[in-house]
Amino acid sequence: VLELRDVVKRYPGEPPVEALAGVTLTVRAGELLAIVGPSGSGKSTLLHIVGTLDRPTSGTVQIAGEDVGRLSDGHLSALRARRIGFVFQQFFLLDGMSALDNVATGLLYAGVPGRERRRQAGAALERVGLGHRLGHRPAQLSGGERQRVAIARALVGRPAIVLADEPTGNLDTATGGGIVALLGELNAEGATIAVITHDHGIAASLPRQVEMRDGRIVRDTGAGAL
Amino acid sequence: VLELRDVVKRYPGEPPVEALAGVTLTVRAGELLAIVGPSGSGKSTLLHIVGTLDRPTSGTVQIAGEDVGRLSDGHLSALRARRIGFVFQQFFLLDGMSALDNVATGLLYAGVPGRERRRQAGAALERVGLGHRLGHRPAQLSGGERQRVAIARALVGRPAIVLADEPTGNLDTATGGGIVALLGELNAEGATIAVITHDHGIAASLPRQVEMRDGRIVRDTGAGAL
Ligand SMILES: Nc1ncnc2c1ncn2[C@@H]1O[C@H](COP(=O)(O)OP(=O)(O)OP(=O)(O)O)[C@@H](O)[C@H]1O
Numbered sequence: 001v002l003e004l005r006d007v008v009k010r011y012p013g014e015p016p017v018e019a020l021a022g023v024t025l026t027v028r029a030g031e032l033l034a035i036v037g038p039s040g041s042g043k044s045t046l047l048h049i050v051g052t053l054d055r056p057t058s059g060t061v062q063i064a065g066e067d068v069g070r071l072s073d074g075h076l077s078a079l080r081a082r083r084i085g086f087v088f089q090q091f092f093l094l095d096g097m098s099a100l101d102n103v104a105t106g107l108l109y110a111g112v113p114g115r116e117r118r119r120q121a122g123a124a125l126e127r128v129g130l131g132h133r134l135g136h137r138p139a140q141l142s143g144g145e146r147q148r149v150a151i152a153r154a155l156v157g158r159p160a161i162v163l164a165d166e167p168t169g170n171l172d173t174a175t176g177g178g179i180v181a182l183l184g185e186l187n188a189e190g191a192t193i194a195v196i197t198h199d200h201g202i203a204a205s206l207p208r209q210v211e212m213r214d215g216r217i218v219r220d221t222g223a224g225a226l
Numbered sequence: 227v228l229e230l231r232d233v234v235k236r237y238p239g240e241p242p243v244e245a246l247a248g249v250t251l252t253v254r255a256g257e258l259l260a261i262v263g264p265s266g267s268g269k270s271t272l273l274h275i276v277g278t279l280d281r282p283t284s285g286t287v288q289i290a291g292e293d294v295g296r297l298s299d300g301h302l303s304a305l306r307a308r309r310i311g312f313v314f315q316q317f318f319l320l321d322g323m324s325a326l327d328n329v330a331t332g333l334l335y336a337g338v339p340g341r342e343r344r345r346q347a348g349a350a351l352e353r354v355g356l357g358h359r360l361g362h363r364p365a366q367l368s369g370g371e372r373q374r375v376a377i378a379r380a381l382v383g384r385p386a387i388v389l390a391d392e393p394t395g396n397l398d399t400a401t402g403g404g405i406v407a408l409l410g411e412l413n414a415e416g417a418t419i420a421v422i423t424h425d426h427g428i429a430a431s432l433p434r435q436v437e438m439r440d441g442r443i444v445r446d447t448g449a450g451a452l
Pocket residue numbers: 011012013017018019037038039040041042043044045046089359362365366367368369370371396397398
């Protein structure tokens with residue numbers, strides 16, 4: 001359902017930076033995989049391109065059989081909103097809104113009315129252990145609580161594809177385990193999930209590991225299994 | 227050198243939140259300790275009060291023998307700037323400046339001239355593995371690279387007290403190990419260091435562990451050792 005072929009991402013500069021140096025990756029519907037590798041190796045860049053939040057310098061990207069490079073921006077953002085839940089490494093919560101309203105924005109595309117959005121948002125926040133923090137704004141939350149609001153927002157619409165960038169980096173082991181269990185449940189219900197993680201234990205617990213170094217995939221325990 | 231007695235921190239709200247519910251902690255000069263506990267247990271709140279970035283609702287705070295509650299704001303920020311290096315959980319880098327200039331701001335208080343500040347900043351960035359990213363602005367860096375810029379900024383002035391809030395949360399094990407080694411070196415040179423961490427391995431490798439739960443210290447492997 002996700003296919004990258006010879007993807008390169010280069011940033012201009014003195015010297016230019018090749019964040020992705022030719023990545024080929026196939027993810028089948030319903031897979032659950034970890035993306036690992038050193039800081040700066042290109043993991044977030046890869047996830048943004050997989051999630052159509054960024055376009056490659058060269059190479060092709062296909063999501064659900066559609067060549068993403070041929071879609072208009074409008075078409076692309078509709079596809080993305082309906083199908084992809086993205087947990088950002090730096091959260092990107094809206095500062096003026098409560099945790100509940102932040103999560104409710106995850107359902108805006110779905111045409112769900114306000115009251116029902118807030119009900120579902122409350123349930124999603126309970127699911128990540130934040131039922132007692134619904135009214136708090138991001139500045140009134142701990143680092144790990146903000147991270148969990150970002151997770152709840154990505155998952156509330158039950159997207160077909162979940163892309164999570166270091167979703168447990170600010171969480172203790174027990175709370176992080178709860179998040180991994182939640183992702184496992186969504187995967188059991190059919191979601192395709194890719195998780196960037198620096199946690200060896202979490203990576204090893206998933207069915208497939210993709211390892212990056214210097215903008216390339218150097219190991220993929222699920223490649224060529226077709 | 228750091229002493230908290232019966233410190234309470236309460237935030238107003240419906241209901242009010244007691245982030246610290248009575249904390250008593252003594253840290254001797256030259257100690258190296260880990261602060262651990264679940265997400266939301268009060269660790270960052272504790273560190274901000276230890277670092278005089280926040281005042282308690284009640285209780286006393288002493289830094290280097292001075293009762294912090296009796297100091298004027300001006301006096302307090304001078305003490306803090308000269309003596310305390312703080313690594314924030316959410317980094318707080320300046321977006322318009324390069325990594326080099328961000329780190330150089332860590333020496334402004336010291337009366338060091340611009341060229342020398344930049345030289346020292348470059349050395350600090352090399353020390354955290356970012357010698358090849360000096361000119362990049364935060365938006366042009368990975369999550370773990372930004373975290374390391376925040377660390378370099380806190381350490382460049384070789385402060386007597388280092389307070390680090392989850393400094394390896396966005397780093398792979400190898401890069402994180404380099405940061406822990408760097409903190410160990412500074413400690414060997416006499417710095418007093420407190421590290422909030424969710425990493426069990428890192429916590430166990432330090433000489434003392436302080437464990438929090440629900441705004442209280444529930445275990446302290448270094449308490450009462452006087
Ligand atoms: N806009 C940009 N301009 C120049 N270089 C960039 C830009 N954005 C990212 N980079 C560089 O691309 C490389 C890959 O970045 P990326 O964010 O994908 O790394 P990562 O594997 O997610 O790292 P981390 O584990 O630290 O989050 C980094 O070395 C970074 O400095």
